[in-house]
Amino acid sequence: MSRTSVPSNAGADGGGTAPPSRGRTASAGRGAGRGRRPRPLVRFLIRRIVTALLLAVGITLVTFVLTNLVPGDPVAANLGQRALGDPAIVAQWRADHGLDRPLPQQYLMHLEGLLHGDLGTSQQSHRPVLDDLAGAVPATLELAGAAILVSLVLGVGFGVVAALRRDRLSDHVLRVLSLVGISVPTFWLALVAFYVFFFRLQITPGSGRIDPGMTPPPQVTGLYTVDALLSGQWDVFSSAVGHLAAPALVLALYTIGLLTRFTRSAVLEVLGQDYVRAARAKGLPGRVVLFRYVLRPALVPIVTVAGLAFGSLLSGTVLVEAVFAWPGVGQYAYRSATTLDLPAVMGVGLVVGVVYLVINLVVDVLYGVIDPRVRVS
Amino acid sequence: MTAGRKTAALTIEGLRVAIGGHDVLRGVDLTLEAGRVHGLAGESGSGKTMTGLAVLGLLPHGSRTSGRIEFAGRNLLETPVRELDEVRGAKxxxxxxxxxxxxxxxxxxxxxxxxxxxxxxxxxxxxxxxxxxxxxxxxxxxxxxxxxxxxxxxxxxxxxxxxxxxxxxxCEPEVLIADEPTTALDVTVQAGILRLLRGLCDDLGLAVLLVTHDLGVMSAVADEVSVMKDGLVVETGPRGRVLREPRHPYTRSLLDALPVPPEEKSP
Incomplete structure (x- = not known):
């Protein structure tokens, strides 16, 4: 991650200061010193968002094509044995679901539907895919969000501690633990955690998002923890947190390990930089040196890894949701894929693709926020 | 030559530094005076930079020090980091x-x-x-x-x-340590930086320690010159004397290594 300095600005010796003064005279009447052009960070943001939108369209095409390339006949997966024997019923079913049209036309219909918020009707649940997803997405967001939060706090925290206490006992312990976190397969960990903490020790509540018999909080965000807080239902909140803890930790463990290791090496690299020594030479307090001079530059590689790790964390939700009976996108995806419920599969593909896009967008924007050199280039 | 102007801003006495059992400095003595530029010369590895870092307590981890670095009545080597932070950057x-x-x-x-x-x-x-x-x-x-x-x-x-x-x-410091401040720069901008340092030293009464391996740089701005070799100061004196009549053979060899003998400018 070494960044050699960006070509030094030849105009800095005088030419570089000319444009602002020119701009000032031009806009003197309005008293605007900044000029009409949007600031670099804003322009940078606009560029990234436009790119993301184009990519979103690309995702719809890819999910559509991939879904249709899958070997397997949705008719066979959805109609009973007897109905399959009747060509009239089969033809009727295909026509109902638009499967008799040519593929490009099917894609356009699909796109048009998307624009109206219509993701098609699930062939399994006979409900609009959008409604199915509206129930499942918040559950997964809550689970994955909690896992991301935990892994950021613990992963980065552990990494910083390990780097600052390099080669001491705490460093060695953290390094071994992070290696364990990376090596243990998520599905195994999920099963073991469920067995040990629920069946044996009975510290964690069982499966699901909330205690059976408890009514979910009135829906605002769809995240039970947040909604419970918003409506002030403390018992629901503690139940939701309790149910969330085990699956979120299991899901986060890999990312915690990964982030610990990357943060440690990133911080160590920055600690060796001249500007850190220069900051100490300025007599700045230790915490200022740590946060402003060490952590900020170290965040660039950390953000990169975190973005990638959160992507893989999403795929982990399929297994974790299955073990903890968490009614999220992972379970829905699994069920739809095994029944060849094409509209549902496309819906899930779209959601996952958009989440990836958002993660990448956030990562890109963070680069720009952290490092001013990214904005300029 | 400098008689009567003895206002020592910072005094280094018998400074020894060992890093990982290896002696880097073996008893360095230096005196910086207000309004004077003290040049510290010597080849790479002679301990010039370590001397500068030791003053601010910026030596690499695991360094062991002894001797005295006296500033404003206290020994910086024994000053706890928290108090050292009040000196660093400020004084x-x-x-x-x-x-x-x-x-x-x-x-x-x-x-x-x-x-x-x-x-x-x-x-x-x-x-x-x-x-x-x-x-x-x-x-x-x-x-x-x-x-x-x-x-x-x-x-x-x-x-x-x-x-x-x-x-x-x-923060209007009293002492400025410049560690090879012109080495990474083009020759054309070097002179500008040196002139700037010299001017600041004269105008603000700064005591400057100018660490450099370049005797040309040294001859341009330093009042006093010390030459280091293997962690020891082998020669100290006014610039004119040291550069014209070096007493130590090592200083002489450094001078002989210059492409053109430095011309003497009157201070």
Whole structure:
């Protein structure tokens, strides 16, 4: 991650200061010193968002094509044995679901539907895919969000501690633990955690998002923890947190390990930089040196890894949701894929693709926020 | 030559530094005086830089020190870090070799010029900003107000080193340690930085320790010259004497290694 300095600005010796003064005279009447052009960070943001939108369209095409390339006949997966024997019923079913049209036309219909918020009707649940997803997405967001939060706090925290206490006992312990976190397969960990903490020790509540018999909080965000807080239902909140803890930790463990290791090496690299020594030479307090001079530059590689790790964390939700009976996108995806419920599969593909896009967008924007050199280039 | 002007700003006596069991400095003696530039010469590895770092307590981890570094009545070697932080940047400042790496790439010039000013001097944001603009003007950065908003990478190497000098001067220190401040720069901008240091030393009464391996640089600005070899100061004296009539064979060999003998300028 070494960044050699960006070509030094030849105009800095005088030419570089000319444009602002020119701009000032031009806009003197309005008293605007900044000029009409949007600031670099804003322009940078606009560029990234436009790119993301184009990519979103690309995702719809890819999910559509991939879904249709899958070997397997949705008719066979959805109609009973007897109905399959009747060509009239089969033809009727295909026509109902638009499967008799040519593929490009099917894609356009699909796109048009998307624009109206219509993701098609699930062939399994006979409900609009959008409604199915509206129930499942918040559950997964809550689970994955909690896992991301935990892994950021613990992963980065552990990494910083390990780097600052390099080669001491705490460093060695953290390094071994992070290696364990990376090596243990998520599905195994999920099963073991469920067995040990629920069946044996009975510290964690069982499966699901909330205690059976408890009514979910009135829906605002769809995240039970947040909604419970918003409506002030403390018992629901503690139940939701309790149910969330085990699956979120299991899901986060890999990312915690990964982030610990990357943060440690990133911080160590920055600690060796001249500007850190220069900051100490300025007599700045230790915490200022740590946060402003060490952590900020170290965040660039950390953000990169975190973005990638959160992507893989999403795929982990399929297994974790299955073990903890968490009614999220992972379970829905699994069920739809095994029944060849094409509209549902496309819906899930779209959601996952958009989440990836958002993660990448956030990562890109963070680069720009952290490092001013990214904005300029 | 310098009789009657003995106002020692900083005294180093018998400074020894060992890193990982290896002796880096083996008893260094140096005296810096206010308003004087003290040149510290010697080849790489002779311990020049370590001497400078030792003054600010910036030696690498695991270094062991003995001797005295006396400043304002206390031995900096035995001062706890917390108290040392009141001296660093405020009373004793440092300029590093490469301005491309010694300035934080992600912080504006304003932030880097004002953060320690506000910390040490307790001045407000606005006043710090005005002072910072004044400092940039002093080190001759064109358009100081605009320059404050920019980042180090938007300046040329020479400009960056001027900014680094301004950063060092922000809290009006008494001692300035300049570690090879011109080595990473073009020959054409070297003279400008040296003139700047010399001028600041004269105007502000700074005691400057100018660490360099370049005897040409030395002959241009130093009042006193010390020559180091293998962790020891082998020769100290007024510039004219040391460069014209070196007493130590090592100094002589350094001078002989110069492509052109340094011409003597009257101070």
């Amino acid at each position: 004793i400042a440092m300029v590093f070799q490469d301005p491309a790496t010694s300035l934080h790439p992600m912080l504006t010039v304003e932030r880097q010029l004002t953060e320690h000013m506000r910390h040490h001097l307790g001045v407000g944001r606005k006043e710090a900003r005005e002072r910072a603009a004044g400092l940039l003007a002093k080190v001759r950065i064109p358009g100081p107000e605009e320059a404050l908003k920019r980042y180090p990478h938007q300046f040329s190497g020479g400009m960056r080193q001027r900014i680094a000098v301004a950063v060092a001067l922000a």
